Amino acid sequence: MRIDIVTLFPEMLSGYLGHSILQRAQAADLLDVRLHNLRDYAAGKHHVTDEPPFGGGGGMVLKPEPLFAAVAAVLAGAADVPVVLLTPQGRLFSQPVAAELAAQSRLLLLCGRYEGVDERVRQYLVTDEISIGDYVLTGGELAALVVVDAVARLLPGVLGAEGAAETDSHATGLLEGPHYTRPGQFRTWPVPEILRSGHAANIARWRRQQALRRTWQRRPELLLTAPLTDEDRYYLAILAEERAGALRGR
């Protein structure tokens, strides 16, 4: 998959992209991330990319011309490439949105900065707008990295273990349960006996129950949309009964 990113600060992104799984994915040609400096597409001796807003109000707004020029140059006539603006006004990023983007062969990400971008960019250039959460960042660069990271690890071959992305927190619609590694006993704290039993079916059932328990405790609203089996619902009913019993016993 190819991802082009237009930003005023490509160096903010290159460090993160140059390490670990994203670096290996690019070296293996599974992922091709290309950074483009918006300033290179700004006209004039001073390569001005932003101006104060018409009507006043303070802050600076990214001018339309450099963004239109950058997108035209990067796309070079390629059709059907989503042009995604990272902005707190976008639709909320989530695992299903990551999966949707990972199904594309190319993406073009535009990092907003300052108070925003000229509205004509939204209206006539961008095909999608994404926010990574309900808080305000100084620019879209961190959000672009979040999107690239979440999308890249869904691409075939990027994660080492086959299917490692399938049991992730959120991929199943549930939070993941606990993980343990050696030592089997650390200080006074042992690893749950069942994980050391070697009984694969029991371990799988225990893990599913732990995922259900953790989701029920921490993010109960996810249970409203997660795909659940009858056995899952039975286990959740036991959890609810346990809680009701504990409340009665207070």
Ligand code: 6GU
């Ligand atoms: Cl995509 N950009 C900015 N500036 N702030 C954000 C965001 C994006 N997502 C959440 N907050």
